[in-house]
Amino acid sequence: MKAFIFQEATVASEAATVAGGAPGAMFLAGGTTLVDLMKLEVLTPDTVVDVRRLPFGDIELSESDVRIGATVTNSQLAWHAGIRERFPALSEALLAGASTQLRNMATVAGNIMQRTRCSYFRDVHAACNRRQPQSGCDAIAGFNRGHAVLGTSEHCIATHPSDMCVAMTIFDAVIHTLKPDGATRAVPCTEFHRQPGATPDVETVLEHGELITHVTLPIQPIARRSHYLKVRDRASYEFALASAAVALDLDGDTILGARLGLGGVATIPWRCREAEGGLVGRRADDKAFGAAAETALAGAIAREHNGFKIELARRTIVRALDSARDMSV
Amino acid sequence: MTETSAGPISEIAIALRVNGAERTVRVDARVTLLDLLRETLELPGTKKGCDQGTCGACTVIIDGQRVLSCLTLAASCRDHDVRTIESLAADGNLHPMQSAFLECDAYQCGFCTPGQILSAVCLLEEAEAGVPSHATPDVRQPIDRATLSDDEIRERMSGNLCRCGAYPNIVAAIRQNRQPHAEARR
Numbered sequence: 001m002k003a004f005i006f007q008e009a010t011v012a013s014e015a016a017t018v019a020g021g022a023p024g025a026m027f028l029a030g031g032t033t034l035v036d037l038m039k040l041e042v043l044t045p046d047t048v049v050d051v052r053r054l055p056f057g058d059i060e061l062s063e064s065d066v067r068i069g070a071t072v073t074n075s076q077l078a079w080h081a082g083i084r085e086r087f088p089a090l091s092e093a094l095l096a097g098a099s100t101q102l103r104n105m106a107t108v109a110g111n112i113m114q115r116t117r118c119s120y121f122r123d124v125h126a127a128c129n130r131r132q133p134q135s136g137c138d139a140i141a142g143f144n145r146g147h148a149v150l151g152t153s154e155h156c157i158a159t160h161p162s163d164m165c166v167a168m169t170i171f172d173a174v175i176h177t178l179k180p181d182g183a184t185r186a187v188p189c190t191e192f193h194r195q196p197g198a199t200p201d202v203e204t205v206l207e208h209g210e211l212i213t214h215v216t217l218p219i220q221p222i223a224r225r226s227h228y229l230k231v232r233d234r235a236s237y238e239f240a241l242a243s244a245a246v247a248l249d250l251d252g253d254t255i256l257g258a259r260l261g262l263g264g265v266a267t268i269p270w271r272c273r274e275a276e277g278g279l280v281g282r283r284a285d286d287k288a289f290g291a292a293a294e295t296a297l298a299g300a301i302a303r304e305h306n307g308f309k310i311e312l313a314r315r316t317i318v319r320a321l322d323s324a325r326d327m328s329v
Numbered sequence: 330m331t332e333t334s335a336g337p338i339s340e341i342a343i344a345l346r347v348n349g350a351e352r353t354v355r356v357d358a359r360v361t362l363l364d365l366l367r368e369t370l371e372l373p374g375t376k377k378g379c380d381q382g383t384c385g386a387c388t389v390i391i392d393g394q395r396v397l398s399c400l401t402l403a404a405s406c407r408d409h410d411v412r413t414i415e416s417l418a419a420d421g422n423l424h425p426m427q428s429a430f431l432e433c434d435a436y437q438c439g440f441c442t443p444g445q446i447l448s449a450v451c452l453l454e455e456a457e458a459g460v461p462s463h464a465t466p467d468v469r470q471p472i473d474r475a476t477l478s479d480d481e482i483r484e485r486m487s488g489n490l491c492r493c494g495a496y497p498n499i500v501a502a503i504r505q506n507r508q509p510h511a512e513a514r515r
Contacts, residue, residue: 099488
Protein backbone atom coordinates (compact mmCIF):
# COMPACT_ATOMS: atom_id res chain seq x y z
CA MET A 1 0.00 0.00 0.00
CA LYS A 2 1.26 3.49 -0.86
CA ALA A 3 1.78 5.80 2.10
CA PHE A 4 -0.81 8.47 2.84
CA ILE A 5 -1.77 11.10 5.38
CA PHE A 6 -4.64 9.96 7.61
CA GLN A 7 -7.08 12.64 8.73
CA GLU A 8 -10.06 12.08 10.94
CA ALA A 9 -12.97 14.44 10.30
CA THR A 10 -15.53 15.27 12.96
CA VAL A 11 -17.36 18.04 11.09
CA ALA A 12 -18.69 17.62 7.55
CA SER A 13 -17.55 21.03 6.32
CA GLU A 14 -14.03 20.25 7.52
CA ALA A 15 -14.05 16.89 5.70
CA ALA A 16 -15.09 18.51 2.43
CA THR A 17 -12.62 21.38 2.80
CA VAL A 18 -9.67 19.13 3.63
CA ALA A 19 -10.44 16.73 0.78
CA GLY A 20 -11.23 19.58 -1.61
CA GLY A 21 -7.84 21.17 -0.89
CA ALA A 22 -5.86 17.98 -1.51
CA PRO A 23 -6.10 16.78 -5.14
CA GLY A 24 -5.13 13.21 -4.17
CA ALA A 25 -7.53 12.91 -1.24
CA MET A 26 -10.24 10.30 -0.82
CA PHE A 27 -12.94 9.79 1.78
CA LEU A 28 -12.83 6.65 3.94
CA ALA A 29 -16.03 5.27 5.44
CA GLY A 30 -16.43 1.49 5.93
CA GLY A 31 -13.24 0.80 3.99
CA THR A 32 -14.60 -2.30 2.27
CA THR A 33 -13.83 -0.87 -1.18
CA LEU A 34 -11.14 1.69 -0.46
CA VAL A 35 -8.81 -0.36 1.76
CA ASP A 36 -9.16 -3.35 -0.58
CA LEU A 37 -8.26 -1.25 -3.64
CA MET A 38 -5.45 0.55 -1.79
CA LYS A 39 -3.85 -2.82 -1.02
CA LEU A 40 -3.98 -3.62 -4.75
CA GLU A 41 -2.66 -0.10 -5.49
CA VAL A 42 -5.60 0.44 -7.82
CA LEU A 43 -6.34 3.46 -5.64
CA THR A 44 -3.43 5.48 -4.31
CA PRO A 45 -4.77 8.44 -2.32
CA ASP A 46 -2.12 10.65 -0.70
CA THR A 47 -4.67 11.78 1.90
CA VAL A 48 -7.39 9.65 3.45
CA VAL A 49 -10.16 11.57 5.20
CA ASP A 50 -12.00 9.31 7.66
CA VAL A 51 -15.64 10.43 7.64
CA ARG A 52 -16.99 7.58 9.74
CA ARG A 53 -17.30 9.77 12.85
CA LEU A 54 -19.44 12.43 11.18
CA PRO A 55 -22.93 12.67 12.74
CA PHE A 56 -24.59 10.91 9.78
CA GLY A 57 -25.45 7.59 11.41
CA ASP A 58 -29.24 7.90 11.79
CA ILE A 59 -32.31 6.76 9.87
CA GLU A 60 -35.22 9.17 10.34
CA LEU A 61 -38.68 8.21 9.14
CA SER A 62 -41.31 10.96 8.76
CA GLU A 63 -44.73 11.17 7.12
CA SER A 64 -43.26 12.29 3.82
CA ASP A 65 -39.86 10.69 3.55
CA VAL A 66 -37.09 8.64 5.08
CA ARG A 67 -33.75 10.32 5.61
CA ILE A 68 -30.78 7.95 5.68
CA GLY A 69 -27.47 9.30 6.97
CA ALA A 70 -24.39 8.73 4.81
CA THR A 71 -22.62 6.58 7.40
CA VAL A 72 -25.58 4.36 8.23
CA THR A 73 -24.28 0.83 7.70
CA ASN A 74 -25.78 -1.61 5.23
CA SER A 75 -26.81 -3.85 8.15
CA GLN A 76 -28.43 -0.97 10.03
CA LEU A 77 -30.49 -0.02 6.98
CA ALA A 78 -31.40 -3.60 6.01
CA TRP A 79 -32.49 -4.43 9.56
CA HIS A 80 -34.47 -1.23 10.21
CA ALA A 81 -38.08 -2.16 10.96
CA GLY A 82 -39.51 0.82 9.05
CA ILE A 83 -37.44 0.08 5.93
CA ARG A 84 -38.43 -3.61 6.02
CA GLU A 85 -42.09 -2.69 6.25
CA ARG A 86 -42.23 0.24 3.82
CA PHE A 87 -39.41 -0.59 1.35
CA PRO A 88 -38.95 -4.39 1.54
CA ALA A 89 -37.02 -4.49 -1.77
CA LEU A 90 -34.39 -2.16 -0.28
CA SER A 91 -33.89 -4.40 2.74
CA GLU A 92 -33.78 -7.48 0.47
CA ALA A 93 -31.25 -5.85 -1.88
CA LEU A 94 -28.94 -5.03 1.01
CA LEU A 95 -29.26 -8.49 2.54
CA ALA A 96 -28.44 -10.06 -0.85
CA GLY A 97 -25.08 -8.28 -0.93
CA ALA A 98 -21.76 -9.38 0.58
CA SER A 99 -21.62 -10.98 4.05
CA THR A 100 -22.78 -9.83 7.49
CA GLN A 101 -19.26 -8.72 8.40
CA LEU A 102 -19.01 -6.56 5.27
CA ARG A 103 -22.53 -5.17 5.69
CA ASN A 104 -21.66 -4.21 9.28
CA MET A 105 -18.78 -2.13 7.91
CA ALA A 106 -20.08 -0.82 4.59
CA THR A 107 -21.98 2.47 4.62
CA VAL A 108 -24.79 3.83 2.47
CA ALA A 109 -22.59 6.52 0.90
CA GLY A 110 -19.79 4.01 0.41
CA ASN A 111 -22.18 1.63 -1.31
CA ILE A 112 -23.22 4.42 -3.70
CA MET A 113 -19.53 5.15 -4.38
CA GLN A 114 -18.32 1.54 -4.62
CA ARG A 115 -16.16 0.61 -7.59
CA THR A 116 -16.69 -2.03 -10.22
CA ARG A 117 -15.56 -5.62 -9.63
CA CYS A 118 -14.19 -5.86 -13.21
CA SER A 119 -11.03 -7.95 -12.81
CA TYR A 120 -9.18 -5.78 -15.34
CA PHE A 121 -10.00 -2.67 -13.31
CA ARG A 122 -8.66 -4.44 -10.21
CA ASP A 123 -5.40 -5.51 -11.93
CA VAL A 124 -2.92 -2.65 -12.31
CA HIS A 125 -1.14 -4.60 -15.07
CA ALA A 126 -4.22 -4.72 -17.30
CA ALA A 127 -5.46 -2.02 -19.66
CA CYS A 128 -8.44 -0.19 -18.20
CA ASN A 129 -9.85 3.14 -19.31
CA ARG A 130 -11.74 3.46 -16.03
CA ARG A 131 -8.59 3.16 -13.90
CA GLN A 132 -6.15 4.73 -16.36
CA PRO A 133 -7.78 6.99 -18.99
CA GLN A 134 -6.81 6.25 -22.61
CA SER A 135 -5.09 2.95 -21.72
CA GLY A 136 -7.65 0.73 -23.46
CA CYS A 137 -10.06 -1.94 -22.23
CA ASP A 138 -8.87 -5.50 -21.80
CA ALA A 139 -12.39 -6.66 -20.91
CA ILE A 140 -13.93 -6.04 -24.33
CA ALA A 141 -11.76 -8.70 -26.01
CA GLY A 142 -11.09 -10.58 -22.77
CA PHE A 143 -13.06 -12.74 -20.35
CA ASN A 144 -16.23 -10.71 -20.03
CA ARG A 145 -18.75 -13.17 -18.61
CA GLY A 146 -19.54 -10.87 -15.69
CA HIS A 147 -19.66 -7.67 -17.70
CA ALA A 148 -22.49 -5.34 -18.62
CA VAL A 149 -24.88 -5.60 -21.57
CA LEU A 150 -26.63 -2.26 -20.98
CA GLY A 151 -25.12 1.23 -20.92
CA THR A 152 -21.76 0.12 -22.27
CA SER A 153 -19.43 1.91 -24.67
CA GLU A 154 -16.45 0.97 -26.78
CA HIS A 155 -14.32 2.27 -23.92
CA CYS A 156 -15.77 0.32 -20.99
CA ILE A 157 -18.19 -2.52 -20.25
CA ALA A 158 -17.69 -2.76 -16.48
CA THR A 159 -20.72 -3.68 -14.38
CA HIS A 160 -21.90 -1.49 -11.51
CA PRO A 161 -21.81 -3.90 -8.55
CA SER A 162 -24.34 -2.38 -6.13
CA ASP A 163 -27.55 -4.14 -5.13
CA MET A 164 -28.68 -1.33 -2.85
CA CYS A 165 -28.51 1.33 -5.56
CA VAL A 166 -30.79 -0.68 -7.85
CA ALA A 167 -33.50 -0.61 -5.18
CA MET A 168 -32.76 3.06 -4.48
CA THR A 169 -33.30 4.00 -8.14
CA ILE A 170 -36.81 2.54 -8.29
CA PHE A 171 -37.78 4.38 -5.10
CA ASP A 172 -36.71 7.77 -6.51
CA ALA A 173 -33.91 8.18 -4.01
CA VAL A 174 -32.21 11.56 -3.84
CA ILE A 175 -28.54 11.87 -2.88
CA HIS A 176 -27.64 14.97 -0.88
CA THR A 177 -24.12 16.40 -0.91
CA LEU A 178 -21.94 19.10 0.55
CA LYS A 179 -19.26 20.79 -1.54
CA PRO A 180 -15.95 22.18 -0.25
CA ASP A 181 -17.26 25.74 -0.77
CA GLY A 182 -20.18 25.01 1.56
CA ALA A 183 -22.82 24.69 -1.17
CA THR A 184 -25.23 21.76 -0.98
CA ARG A 185 -27.13 19.98 -3.73
CA ALA A 186 -29.62 17.16 -4.18
CA VAL A 187 -29.09 14.71 -7.07
CA PRO A 188 -31.62 12.03 -8.03
CA CYS A 189 -30.01 8.58 -7.74
CA THR A 190 -30.85 7.95 -11.42
CA GLU A 191 -28.71 10.97 -12.44
CA PHE A 192 -25.87 10.40 -9.98
CA HIS A 193 -23.89 7.68 -11.78
CA ARG A 194 -22.54 8.29 -15.28
CA GLN A 195 -22.51 5.79 -18.09
CA PRO A 196 -18.93 5.28 -19.27
CA GLY A 197 -19.18 6.83 -22.76
CA ALA A 198 -15.74 8.14 -23.76
CA THR A 199 -14.75 8.92 -20.15
CA PRO A 200 -15.27 5.79 -18.01
CA ASP A 201 -13.00 7.26 -15.33
CA VAL A 202 -15.70 9.83 -14.52
CA GLU A 203 -18.10 7.59 -12.63
CA THR A 204 -20.41 10.04 -10.88
CA VAL A 205 -21.46 13.69 -11.02
CA LEU A 206 -19.55 14.44 -7.81
CA GLU A 207 -16.86 17.10 -7.85
CA HIS A 208 -13.58 16.53 -6.03
CA GLY A 209 -14.10 16.95 -2.29
CA GLU A 210 -17.89 16.83 -2.56
CA LEU A 211 -19.24 14.73 0.31
CA ILE A 212 -22.43 12.70 0.43
CA THR A 213 -24.27 13.67 3.64
CA HIS A 214 -27.53 11.70 3.36
CA VAL A 215 -30.05 10.05 1.07
CA THR A 216 -33.79 10.64 1.09
CA LEU A 217 -36.54 8.35 -0.18
CA PRO A 218 -40.07 9.71 -0.53
CA ILE A 219 -42.66 7.62 1.29
CA GLN A 220 -44.72 5.90 -1.43
CA PRO A 221 -47.47 3.27 -1.13
CA ILE A 222 -46.18 1.34 -4.16
CA ALA A 223 -42.98 0.51 -2.29
CA ARG A 224 -44.81 -1.77 0.15
CA ARG A 225 -45.34 -4.24 -2.71
CA SER A 226 -41.71 -4.43 -3.78
CA HIS A 227 -39.19 -7.20 -4.20
CA TYR A 228 -35.51 -7.66 -5.05
CA LEU A 229 -34.42 -10.83 -6.82
CA LYS A 230 -30.73 -11.56 -7.32
CA VAL A 231 -29.37 -14.38 -9.48
CA ARG A 232 -25.73 -15.35 -9.00
CA ASP A 233 -23.21 -18.18 -9.28
CA ARG A 234 -23.38 -18.99 -5.54
CA ALA A 235 -26.36 -18.98 -3.15
CA SER A 236 -24.71 -16.34 -0.98
CA TYR A 237 -21.84 -13.85 -0.80
CA GLU A 238 -21.49 -13.21 -4.53
CA PHE A 239 -22.15 -10.38 -6.97
CA ALA A 240 -25.16 -10.53 -9.28
CA LEU A 241 -25.18 -12.02 -12.73
CA ALA A 242 -28.58 -10.36 -13.02
CA SER A 243 -30.89 -8.80 -10.47
CA ALA A 244 -34.20 -6.98 -10.54
CA ALA A 245 -35.80 -4.53 -8.14
CA VAL A 246 -39.53 -4.29 -8.78
CA ALA A 247 -42.61 -2.68 -7.26
CA LEU A 248 -46.26 -2.90 -8.23
CA ASP A 249 -49.37 -0.88 -7.45
CA LEU A 250 -52.32 -3.17 -8.15
CA ASP A 251 -56.09 -2.75 -8.33
CA GLY A 252 -57.15 -6.38 -8.27
CA ASP A 253 -55.40 -7.88 -11.30
CA THR A 254 -54.79 -4.55 -12.98
CA ILE A 255 -51.46 -2.74 -12.80
CA LEU A 256 -51.88 0.91 -11.79
CA GLY A 257 -48.15 1.57 -11.46
CA ALA A 258 -44.88 -0.33 -11.82
CA ARG A 259 -41.21 0.18 -11.03
CA LEU A 260 -38.34 -1.80 -12.51
CA GLY A 261 -34.60 -1.58 -11.97
CA LEU A 262 -31.78 -3.90 -13.01
CA GLY A 263 -28.44 -4.82 -11.43
CA GLY A 264 -25.54 -6.98 -12.56
CA VAL A 265 -26.16 -6.25 -16.24
CA ALA A 266 -25.52 -2.51 -16.60
CA THR A 267 -22.73 0.00 -16.16
CA ILE A 268 -24.81 2.00 -13.68
CA PRO A 269 -27.79 1.14 -11.43
CA TRP A 270 -30.36 0.74 -14.21
CA ARG A 271 -33.92 2.08 -14.12
CA CYS A 272 -36.25 0.80 -16.89
CA ARG A 273 -38.83 3.59 -17.25
CA GLU A 274 -40.11 2.54 -20.67
CA ALA A 275 -40.82 -0.98 -19.44
CA GLU A 276 -42.53 0.46 -16.35
CA GLY A 277 -44.81 2.59 -18.54
CA GLY A 278 -45.72 -0.39 -20.69
CA LEU A 279 -47.06 -2.29 -17.67
CA VAL A 280 -49.58 0.37 -16.62
CA GLY A 281 -53.18 -0.63 -17.31
CA ARG A 282 -52.29 -4.22 -18.12
CA ARG A 283 -53.30 -7.38 -16.33
CA ALA A 284 -50.55 -8.53 -13.91
CA ASP A 285 -49.65 -11.78 -15.68
CA ASP A 286 -46.58 -13.35 -17.26
CA LYS A 287 -47.56 -12.04 -20.69
CA ALA A 288 -47.35 -8.45 -19.50
CA PHE A 289 -44.26 -9.16 -17.42
CA GLY A 290 -42.57 -10.87 -20.38
CA ALA A 291 -43.32 -7.88 -22.59
CA ALA A 292 -41.81 -5.57 -19.97
CA ALA A 293 -38.72 -7.79 -19.86
CA GLU A 294 -38.38 -7.58 -23.67
CA THR A 295 -38.59 -3.80 -23.51
CA ALA A 296 -36.10 -3.57 -20.65
CA LEU A 297 -33.43 -5.57 -22.52
CA ALA A 298 -34.16 -4.20 -26.00
CA GLY A 299 -30.94 -2.20 -26.17
CA ALA A 300 -28.68 -4.88 -24.74
CA ILE A 301 -25.37 -5.58 -26.46
CA ALA A 302 -23.76 -8.99 -25.89
CA ARG A 303 -20.00 -9.53 -25.86
CA GLU A 304 -18.26 -12.87 -26.32
CA HIS A 305 -19.08 -14.42 -22.93
CA ASN A 306 -21.97 -12.48 -21.44
CA GLY A 307 -24.79 -12.99 -23.95
CA PHE A 308 -26.54 -15.36 -21.52
CA LYS A 309 -27.19 -12.43 -19.23
CA ILE A 310 -29.79 -10.98 -21.60
CA GLU A 311 -32.16 -13.93 -21.30
CA LEU A 312 -31.24 -14.38 -17.63
CA ALA A 313 -32.19 -10.75 -16.91
CA ARG A 314 -35.51 -11.17 -18.75
CA ARG A 315 -36.40 -14.22 -16.68
CA THR A 316 -35.24 -12.50 -13.49
CA ILE A 317 -37.61 -9.62 -14.23
CA VAL A 318 -40.59 -11.92 -14.81
CA ARG A 319 -39.97 -13.95 -11.66
CA ALA A 320 -39.43 -10.83 -9.54
CA LEU A 321 -42.70 -9.33 -10.81
CA ASP A 322 -44.51 -12.62 -10.14
CA SER A 323 -43.27 -12.55 -6.54
CA ALA A 324 -44.26 -8.90 -6.05
CA ARG A 325 -47.75 -9.57 -7.45
CA ASP A 326 -48.19 -12.51 -5.07
CA MET A 327 -47.09 -10.62 -1.94
CA SER A 328 -49.67 -10.10 0.75
CA VAL A 329 -49.64 -6.38 1.44
CA MET B 330 12.77 6.02 -3.25
CA THR B 331 11.98 9.71 -3.39
CA GLU B 332 9.41 11.22 -1.10
CA THR B 333 7.10 11.82 -4.05
CA SER B 334 6.93 8.21 -5.17
CA ALA B 335 6.82 6.84 -1.64
CA GLY B 336 4.18 9.34 -0.59
CA PRO B 337 3.94 10.94 2.80
CA ILE B 338 4.61 8.75 5.84
CA SER B 339 1.92 9.25 8.42
CA GLU B 340 1.97 7.86 11.93
CA ILE B 341 -0.99 8.05 14.26
CA ALA B 342 -1.13 7.59 18.01
CA ILE B 343 -4.42 6.02 19.06
CA ALA B 344 -6.00 4.66 22.20
CA LEU B 345 -8.45 1.81 21.88
CA ARG B 346 -9.90 -0.93 24.07
CA VAL B 347 -8.84 -4.48 23.18
CA ASN B 348 -10.45 -7.37 25.06
CA GLY B 349 -11.35 -5.01 27.87
CA ALA B 350 -7.91 -3.45 28.27
CA GLU B 351 -7.04 0.12 27.29
CA ARG B 352 -4.17 0.10 24.80
CA THR B 353 -2.26 3.04 23.40
CA VAL B 354 -0.29 2.44 20.23
CA ARG B 355 1.52 4.38 17.55
CA VAL B 356 0.84 3.00 14.08
CA ASP B 357 1.72 3.71 10.47
CA ALA B 358 -1.53 4.85 8.84
CA ARG B 359 -1.33 1.85 6.48
CA VAL B 360 -1.45 -0.77 9.23
CA THR B 361 -4.65 -2.79 9.39
CA LEU B 362 -6.33 -3.69 12.65
CA LEU B 363 -5.46 -7.31 11.82
CA ASP B 364 -1.72 -6.59 11.72
CA LEU B 365 -1.94 -4.39 14.81
CA LEU B 366 -3.56 -7.23 16.75
CA ARG B 367 -1.22 -9.94 15.57
CA GLU B 368 2.11 -8.16 15.35
CA THR B 369 2.01 -5.32 17.88
CA LEU B 370 -0.50 -6.43 20.50
CA GLU B 371 0.63 -10.09 20.38
CA LEU B 372 -2.86 -11.48 19.88
CA PRO B 373 -2.32 -14.07 17.14
CA GLY B 374 -5.71 -15.75 17.57
CA THR B 375 -7.13 -13.54 14.83
CA LYS B 376 -6.00 -15.16 11.58
CA LYS B 377 -4.80 -13.69 8.30
CA GLY B 378 -6.37 -15.78 5.55
CA CYS B 379 -6.92 -13.90 2.30
CA ASP B 380 -6.11 -10.40 3.64
CA GLN B 381 -8.56 -9.00 1.07
CA GLY B 382 -11.94 -9.18 2.76
CA THR B 383 -13.07 -12.48 1.30
CA CYS B 384 -12.51 -15.34 3.77
CA GLY B 385 -13.62 -14.10 7.20
CA ALA B 386 -10.67 -15.64 9.10
CA CYS B 387 -9.83 -12.17 10.46
CA THR B 388 -13.31 -11.57 11.92
CA VAL B 389 -13.31 -9.54 15.15
CA ILE B 390 -16.06 -7.76 17.07
CA ILE B 391 -15.93 -3.96 17.11
CA ASP B 392 -18.48 -2.18 19.30
CA GLY B 393 -20.62 -5.33 19.31
CA GLN B 394 -20.59 -5.91 15.53
CA ARG B 395 -18.67 -8.61 13.67
CA VAL B 396 -16.35 -7.03 11.10
CA LEU B 397 -13.26 -7.85 9.04
CA SER B 398 -10.04 -6.64 10.66
CA CYS B 399 -8.09 -6.99 7.39
CA LEU B 400 -10.12 -4.18 5.77
CA THR B 401 -10.12 -1.99 8.88
CA LEU B 402 -7.33 0.55 9.22
CA ALA B 403 -5.99 0.56 12.77
CA ALA B 404 -5.91 4.36 12.61
CA SER B 405 -9.69 4.40 12.27
CA CYS B 406 -10.17 2.45 15.54
CA ARG B 407 -9.58 5.29 17.99
CA ASP B 408 -11.72 4.79 21.11
CA HIS B 409 -13.41 1.69 19.68
CA ASP B 410 -14.00 -1.50 21.64
CA VAL B 411 -12.35 -4.50 19.92
CA ARG B 412 -12.94 -8.09 20.99
CA THR B 413 -10.97 -11.02 19.61
CA ILE B 414 -11.16 -14.78 20.07
CA GLU B 415 -8.80 -14.43 23.06
CA SER B 416 -11.61 -12.70 25.01
CA LEU B 417 -14.21 -15.45 24.77
CA ALA B 418 -13.12 -17.96 27.43
CA ALA B 419 -13.72 -16.49 30.89
CA ASP B 420 -11.81 -17.72 33.95
CA GLY B 421 -10.59 -20.79 32.11
CA ASN B 422 -14.09 -21.81 31.02
CA LEU B 423 -14.77 -22.08 27.33
CA HIS B 424 -17.54 -19.96 25.84
CA PRO B 425 -20.57 -22.16 25.00
CA MET B 426 -19.85 -21.67 21.30
CA GLN B 427 -16.27 -22.86 21.76
CA SER B 428 -17.57 -25.93 23.62
CA ALA B 429 -20.09 -26.60 20.87
CA PHE B 430 -17.36 -26.45 18.20
CA LEU B 431 -15.38 -29.04 20.21
CA GLU B 432 -18.39 -31.28 20.80
CA CYS B 433 -19.53 -31.15 17.18
CA ASP B 434 -16.04 -31.54 15.68
CA ALA B 435 -16.71 -28.30 13.81
CA TYR B 436 -13.19 -27.84 12.44
CA GLN B 437 -10.35 -29.71 10.85
CA CYS B 438 -7.17 -27.65 10.47
CA GLY B 439 -8.56 -24.95 12.76
CA PHE B 440 -7.25 -21.93 10.86
CA CYS B 441 -10.67 -20.43 10.13
CA THR B 442 -12.07 -21.46 13.53
CA PRO B 443 -11.50 -18.24 15.54
CA GLY B 444 -13.34 -16.26 12.86
CA GLN B 445 -16.06 -18.91 12.60
CA ILE B 446 -16.65 -18.86 16.37
CA LEU B 447 -16.76 -15.06 16.70
CA SER B 448 -19.08 -14.88 13.70
CA ALA B 449 -21.31 -17.58 15.22
CA VAL B 450 -21.49 -15.76 18.57
CA CYS B 451 -22.62 -12.58 16.80
CA LEU B 452 -25.01 -14.54 14.58
CA LEU B 453 -26.94 -15.68 17.63
CA GLU B 454 -27.00 -12.16 19.07
CA GLU B 455 -28.42 -10.93 15.75
CA ALA B 456 -30.96 -13.74 15.76
CA GLU B 457 -31.89 -12.82 19.32
CA ALA B 458 -32.67 -9.32 18.02
CA GLY B 459 -34.93 -10.92 15.38
CA VAL B 460 -33.30 -9.32 12.34
CA PRO B 461 -33.76 -10.96 8.92
CA SER B 462 -31.20 -12.38 6.48
CA HIS B 463 -31.26 -13.20 2.78
CA ALA B 464 -32.64 -16.64 3.76
CA THR B 465 -35.62 -15.13 5.63
CA PRO B 466 -38.82 -15.82 3.66
CA ASP B 467 -40.36 -12.41 4.47
CA VAL B 468 -38.09 -9.60 5.64
CA ARG B 469 -41.12 -7.81 7.08
CA GLN B 470 -41.40 -10.49 9.79
CA PRO B 471 -38.92 -10.95 12.66
CA ILE B 472 -37.17 -14.30 12.98
CA ASP B 473 -36.95 -16.52 16.06
CA ARG B 474 -33.54 -17.51 17.39
CA ALA B 475 -34.72 -20.73 19.01
CA THR B 476 -36.03 -22.13 15.71
CA LEU B 477 -33.38 -20.70 13.39
CA SER B 478 -33.24 -23.00 10.34
CA ASP B 479 -30.09 -24.52 8.89
CA ASP B 480 -30.64 -22.39 5.78
CA GLU B 481 -30.63 -19.30 7.97
CA ILE B 482 -27.45 -20.44 9.74
CA ARG B 483 -25.68 -21.17 6.43
CA GLU B 484 -26.66 -17.81 4.94
CA ARG B 485 -25.64 -15.91 8.07
CA MET B 486 -22.26 -17.72 8.14
CA SER B 487 -21.50 -17.23 4.43
CA GLY B 488 -18.82 -14.65 5.22
CA ASN B 489 -16.64 -17.32 6.84
CA LEU B 490 -15.00 -19.77 4.46
CA CYS B 491 -13.59 -23.15 5.53
CA ARG B 492 -11.18 -24.77 3.09
CA CYS B 493 -11.44 -28.09 5.00
CA GLY B 494 -15.17 -28.12 4.39
CA ALA B 495 -16.25 -28.48 8.03
CA TYR B 496 -19.50 -26.67 7.21
CA PRO B 497 -22.01 -29.37 8.26
CA ASN B 498 -20.50 -29.59 11.74
CA ILE B 499 -20.20 -25.81 12.04
CA VAL B 500 -23.93 -25.58 11.30
CA ALA B 501 -24.54 -28.30 13.91
CA ALA B 502 -22.52 -26.44 16.56
CA ILE B 503 -24.52 -23.26 16.00
CA ARG B 504 -27.81 -25.16 15.91
CA GLN B 505 -26.90 -26.66 19.30
CA ASN B 506 -26.64 -23.14 20.74
CA ARG B 507 -29.85 -21.73 19.28
CA GLN B 508 -31.54 -21.99 22.67
CA PRO B 509 -30.21 -19.56 25.27
CA HIS B 510 -27.49 -21.58 26.92
CA ALA B 511 -28.88 -22.16 30.39
CA GLU B 512 -31.85 -23.91 28.85
CA ALA B 513 -29.80 -25.93 26.38
CA ARG B 514 -27.65 -27.36 29.19
CA ARG B 515 -30.56 -28.35 31.42
